Each structure stands twice: as C-alpha cells, then as structure tokens.
Amino acid sequence: MIEVEGLTKRYGRKLAVDHLSFQVRPGVVTGFLGPNGAGKSTTMRMMLDLDNPTSGSVRINGQGYHDLPDPLKHIGALLEAKAMHGGRTAYNNLLCLAQSNRIPRRRVDEVLDMVGLTAVAKKKSKGFSLGMGQRLGIASALLGNPEILMFDEPVNGLDPEGIHWIRNLMKALAAEGRTIFVSSHLMSEMALTADHLIVIGQGRLLANTSMADFIHQNSRSYARLRSPQPEQLRDVLRDAGYAVTEAGGGALEIDGAETERLGELAAEHRIVLHELSAQRASLEEAFMQMTAESVEYHAHTGGEEPGGQLPPGGGWGPEQAPQQAQQPAWGQGWNQGGRDGRRDKEI
Amino acid sequence: MASAAAVLQSEWTKIRTVSSTTWTLISVFLATVVIGGVISAVSNSTFGDLSDVSQTTFDPTLTSFSGMVLGQLAMVVFGVLVVGSEYSSGMIRTSLAAVPRRATFLFSKIGVAGLLALVVGLITGFVAFFIGQALLGDHSTTIGEPGVLRAVIGSGLYMCLIALFSMGITVMLRSSMLSLGILMPFFFLVSNILAAVPKAKDVAHYFPDQAGQKLLQVVPDAANGGGGSYGPWGGFGIMCAWVVAALIGGYLVLRNRDA
Numbered sequence: 001m002i003e004v005e006g007l008t009k010r011y012g013r014k015l016a017v018d019h020l021s022f023q024v025r026p027g028v029v030t031g032f033l034g035p036n037g038a039g040k041s042t043t044m045r046m047m048l049d050l051d052n053p054t055s056g057s058v059r060i061n062g063q064g065y066h067d068l069p070d071p072l073k074h075i076g077a078l079l080e081a082k083a084m085h086g087g088r089t090a091y092n093n094l095l096c097l098a099q100s101n102r103i104p105r106r107r108v109d110e111v112l113d114m115v116g117l118t119a120v121a122k123k124k125s126k127g128f129s130l131g132m133g134q135r136l137g138i139a140s141a142l143l144g145n146p147e148i149l150m151f152d153e154p155v156n157g158l159d160p161e162g163i164h165w166i167r168n169l170m171k172a173l174a175a176e177g178r179t180i181f182v183s184s185h186l187m188s189e190m191a192l193t194a195d196h197l198i199v200i201g202q203g204r205l206l207a208n209t210s211m212a213d214f215i216h217q218n219s220r221s222y223a224r225l226r227s228p229q230p231e232q233l234r235d236v237l238r239d240a241g242y243a244v245t246e247a248g249g250g251a252l253e254i255d256g257a258e259t260e261r262l263g264e265l266a267a268e269h270r271i272v273l274h275e276l277s278a279q280r281a282s283l284e285e286a287f288m289q290m291t292a293e294s295v296e297y298h299a300h301t302g303g304e305e306p307g308g309q310l311p312p313g314g315g316w317g318p319e320q321a322p323q324q325a326q327q328p329a330w331g332q333g334w335n336q337g338g339r340d341g342r343r344d345k346e347i
Numbered sequence: 348m349a350s351a352a353a354v355l356q357s358e359w360t361k362i363r364t365v366s367s368t369t370w371t372l373i374s375v376f377l378a379t380v381v382i383g384g385v386i387s388a389v390s391n392s393t394f395g396d397l398s399d400v401s402q403t404t405f406d407p408t409l410t411s412f413s414g415m416v417l418g419q420l421a422m423v424v425f426g427v428l429v430v431g432s433e434y435s436s437g438m439i440r441t442s443l444a445a446v447p448r449r450a451t452f453l454f455s456k457i458g459v460a461g462l463l464a465l466v467v468g469l470i471t472g473f474v475a476f477f478i479g480q481a482l483l484g485d486h487s488t489t490i491g492e493p494g495v496l497r498a499v500i501g502s503g504l505y506m507c508l509i510a511l512f513s514m515g516i517t518v519m520l521r522s523s524m525l526s527l528g529i530l531m532p533f534f535f536l537v538s539n540i541l542a543a544v545p546k547a548k549d550v551a552h553y554f555p556d557q558a559g560q561k562l563l564q565v566v567p568d569a570a571n572g573g574g575g576s577y578g579p580w581g582g583f584g585i586m587c588a589w590v591v592a593a594l595i596g597g598y599l600v601l602r603n604r605d606a
Contacts, residue, residue, distance in 0.1 A: 045440070045605070045606070048440075048443075048444045048447075049443075049444075049447045050440050050443055050444065050605065050606040051605035051606065052603070052605060065447055066447050066448070068447070070353075071444065071445060071446075071447055072444075072445050077444055079440055079441075079444075080437055080440070082436070082437065083436070083437040083438055083440055083441045084436060084437075084438055084441065085361070085365060085432055085433075085436045085438050086436055087365045087366060087367065087432070088361075088364045088365055089364070092360065092364040095360055095364075096357045096358075096360045096361045096364070097357070097441065097442075097445050098357075099353060099356045099357035099360055100353055100354050100356075100357035100358075100442075100445045100446050101353065101445055102350065102353045140441060
C-alpha cells in the first residue's frame, strides 16, 4: 500500500507536481498515466525519497521511505533502464544492491533466472541492449522480494516479446497480492495491464478510477454509414433529428445512434448503404481528450490533434500501432473512424 | 535504517568489482615508485653539481617521494571515479533507493575507498622510500633517523587525504569530468606554480597539497620542500581541514539536492 498525500514539487516557478493525493492498493496493477512531462517520473522519484517534495508526504506501508529498515525488501523500483554501473557485471551490480539490504547472495541468482539473464550474468552490463538493461532493472526491483513494485515506463524500447513478458509478469505479481504501480504514457498499454487507473496532467490528478469505470465512461459509441447517395442520406438523417458528422472517405457518423433504426430509415427512403456499423471510440482518444489542456509539448504540424506528441505505437490507429497489431486486443478495430471523426465539421 | 555494516560490505563490493579501481591504484604505485627511483638515482649521480646550500639541506626522504607529483594525480582519478561513476551511470538513484540514509551511504563509500587509498598509499610510500634510498647510495638516509618514519607514514596519509578530498569535491560537483577537469590542473599546475610566485605563495602554502606535503619533509628547509610557517603536523592539520570541508560540502549537496 502506498499513500500519497498532497504531494507537490516546484522547480523554480514551474509546478511539476501539484497537490497529488492517491492510494495504490495491493493485489491489483495500478496504472499511472499521463502525457510526457506530466510529472509521473518526478512523482515516482519522490515516492522513493530520491527527490525532496516541496510539500506533502508519501507513506509506504504506513512508514516514510527513509524509515524503512531495508527498503528493497519492501519496495522495488525500476526507474530507468541502465541505472547500473556499466563496467560491472550484471551479477555484481545486483550483488552490491543485495548486500546493502542484507539480502542473501543466492537471491541474486534467483532473480537473474526469473528475468532470463542467467546466461549473461558474468557479462559487463554496458554491453546490454535496452531490453536486457530493462530486464536487469526489473531483476533489481525483484531482488528483495518486495510487496510493492514500481515500474516507470517498463515497456519503453522493448520488443513485442519483452512487452508481453513484462505484462504477464506484472499481472502475475499482482495476483500474488503485491502492489504494482506502473507508469506509462500509452493508454493502449494500460488498457491491457492495469486494473486501476490514476491519470495526471501537468502534475494534477485528472482521474482516479477503476479501469472498467474508465472504459464505461469514456468510450463513445457511434454509428458509421457510407452510401453512394450521401446528400440524400444526410438530409434523411437530419430530418429524422440526428446530428450527423462527416467523417473521412465519404462516411457519416452519428453519436449514440442504434444501427437498427438507421438501417430501417435508409430502407424507407430507398437509399443504398455500403456500410452501416456500430463503432466505439478508442480509450486513447478519451485519454487525449482528458489530458488535452494539460499536454505540455504540443506538436504543431498541420492540424495535429492534442496529444500529437505521442510516439508511433501510441496505439491510436492500427496503421501506427505495431504492438496492437501483434496483440489484437480491445481497443483495436473500432477506432478506425475515430481518428478522422474527431476534427470533422458538424454539418 | 539500513545497517552500516551491510552498506560497508556493499560499497566494498562496488569498489572491487570495477576495473578502474585496479588500474588507478596500480598507476599510483608505479608512478610514485618509478619516478621517485629515477629522480633518486639522478640526484645521486649529480649530487656534486649541487650548490653548498642545496647539499646541506638535501632531503633524501623527500627526494625518494618525488614521484608523488604524478602518483597523486592517479589518486585523484581514483577518488573521482569512485564517486563519479555513480553519477555518470545513473547508479546513484538505484543506490540511494537501496540506502536512503544519505550519510550512511556517503560515509560508507568514502570510508571504504579512503581505507583502500590509505593502504595503497602506505605500501607505495614504504616501497618508494626503500627503493629511493637504495638508489641514493651515499646520500641516503635510514628509516631510523629522526622524522623519517613519520615522513614515510605521512606519505600514505597524504595519498589517502588526496583521495578523500577528490571524493568530497566530486560529490559536490556530481560529475567525474568536471571534477577531473578542475582537480587535475589544480594539483599538477596551479598549486605548484602559485607556490613559486612571490606574493601568491603566502596563500598557496595553505592549499591542501602544499600544506600536506610538509608531512613528507624531514629536513625543515629542504630546497625542494614547501614553505609555510607551520610544521609537518601543522601542514597535516591544514590539509585535514580542507578534506573535512570538502566532505561536509559533499554531504550537504547530497542531502539537499534531488538525486
């Protein structure tokens, strides 16, 4: 259990973290979501007592981090890949950490085995790839067999196999009753792993909700139609009292409408339909909408949407989301129309 | 609170598992012994060319330590890298997450590295002394002469203090490159040049290295010795004060700044 109370961090005039209060409960994966620069890493560093908060406090199982006898036995953290001395072997890097917290030497072998680095245990860690460095960081987090685990952007730079492995690891650790706190700027990633969601933007708490509630509240459903007679269809729909939005490729979209009624309407007026489908907007969109005002670094390239700084793989359209393409999961399929649909003019 | 014994053990593992420890400390030993030996041999063969004053104030002990001018630079590198590698690799955050008590962390690291520097410094000092004396021939001294043992042990203490001072500065600057860029030219050039300039030398005599070197001197007015109005232990005290100041400064930076 982690309790964050009124946590604030100010750098000069800039408020990086603004009175954050939330709790991270055991037994579930809690996602910590926010755009780049939202203050996620700063918050995590303050949770580990690495950065001094301007005000507020963090309690780990009811204690300040400072007062934990052997902190690695309570909370393990992956903050950045390669936060290890490159000239030291993987084994020795872990051994130094183990010794400082009175963790037996055999545990080093155990965690190396868990993350699949046994074969390179005696290799210097500066030769490690990003993925191997990430695994070594996870090994160090697991070293003290802690009840609380914290991962800062663990899937960054990993290949699909590594991403899959981390997801399953986090779920398995949560299932053992541990507290898992994982940050990400990718909603699609969170949708696959997190049970609970804490969303921040510009250091402020935007949402603290279960994943199921977030999905329920934020996924917009709409109907999508295409017809060779678009003008007629549009008039008919408007006469029937629907607010019609024009999407790309000659498609029309109607929020919250039922496809049955639309099909009947088209038939009554003898309009040919090439497509009539129920759609849902992606969570990525809901997330971007929520954080739109708080995104710090907008990309200003030709009509880019808020949150346009998300890197490829942001899970926003199938053509941009290799990790989704490999792991068909929810979020996929029904967001095709969404991307264009958002900036369409009302007609 | 993490147990101090556990943290000491961890810091010892850190020091012995990186190759920079080995090569910097071997450099300390070789530079000091080899250069000291060469200069002792040269002094022996050219002794007759020295002026009368230089001959009467010739300090064979100090001459055998001539190599420390370079040996101390390797010791600076050792001290800087022990601390600086934590910062350059980002390891500092992993280390402080494991040992959140910053005083325990810092002073365990400095204690282990300082003790190692002292041991290497003492071995280097004794070896440099005996090899130097052997090469000085008729102009040599013995360990039993007054003040000589103090000077030889002093050379080990001096090396240890140089390492500690470098560590303190590096914790303050949080960068190996920056620390080396300041400490190397300072100890190799600035301090020695200022100590030879008439007005500046009154100040330079209170620099850590100039003060500390007084401890290596047996003949009070040795031609190649330092000036200053303090004795060997006075100089040692001045150097210790510098080291304590650097370490306190380092601790304050580590305690107050975000990692």
